[in-house]
Amino acid sequence: MSGVTTTRGDGAAVLDVDGVGKSYQTGTLNVDALRGIDLTIGQGEYVAIMGPSGSGKSTLMHILGCLDTPTAGTYRLVGVDVGDLSEVELAEVRNSLIGFVFQQFNLLAHLTALRNVELPLAYAGTSRDERRRRALDALAGVGLADRVDHRPRELSGGQQQRVAIARALVTDPALILADEPTGNLDSRSTGDVLALFDELHRGGRTIVLITHEEDVAARAERVIRIHDGELRTGVPLAVGR
Known part of the structure; x- marks a missing residue:
């Protein structure tokens, strides 16, 4: 990225959250959505964050x-204090250092799988040939090499989510941030997507997964629970792994 200097090394902390709080003003009422959050996630960790509605997990x-x-x-x-960044630099961070996977897939309906995956690279100014090569590699990596010319409506829900994961991976981000990634999937597609996350974790990817489902969280190596804006650290789980 042009405006942001990063440090990435084996075993280094990808996320370092120190005393983070978030308050909102609602009329005359001050609401503390987060209170003194301390959280460190190392490179290659797979962490699930769980909490009920209103717990602060979305914040x-x-x-x-x-x-x-x-x-x-x-x-x-990755060593960058995001509080020091401008809006332009924050946009660069979101596009280059974080791979987002959302419940709703967020694919553009009029674009093929290939073009959807190319988008972050297009925003970064990557050449056409290079972004095509990297997008094809990413789609092959999620098992969709034979679906590159299909539009979202021509794909199942599970396939659409795999396209979204390929899009998240195409910039080689420091962090995969997945928000309820199986919330719109049937049980078979859920299993396929979670198996893909397992494979990415084995390959050294850092994954933070937000979920309210115990069986989904159980696939992570560490589960952290949030309640009333405060973290409650869980113990490592082995269920389903």
Whole structure:
């Protein structure tokens, strides 16, 4: 990225959250959505964050994804204090350092799978030949080499989510941030997507998965629970792995 200097090394912390708080003003009422969050996630970790509605997990996801900024504390992503970045630099971080996977897939209906996966590279100014090569590699990596010219309506829900995962991977991000990635999938497609996350984890990817489902969280190596804006660290789980 042109405006952001990053440090990435084996075993280094990808996420370092120190005393992060987030407050909102609603009329005369001050609401503390997050309170003194401390969280470190190392390179190659697979972490699930769980919490009920209103617990603060969505607010935390928005901060981890640089979609929002804390009102207290600091958040460092691969050594970069995101609080020091301009809006332009934050946009660069979101496009290059974070691969997002959402419940709704967020694919553009009029574009093929290949073109959808190419989008982050197009925004980054990557040459046409290079972005095509990298997008084809990413789609092959998620098992969709034979679906590159299909549009979202021609794909199953599970296939659409794999396209979204390929799009998240195509920039070789420091972090995969997945928000309820199986929420719109049937049980078979859920299993396929979770198996893909397992494979990415074995390959050294850093994954943070936001979910309310115990069986989905159980695939991670570490589960962290959030309640009333505060973290409650869980123990490593082996279920389903």
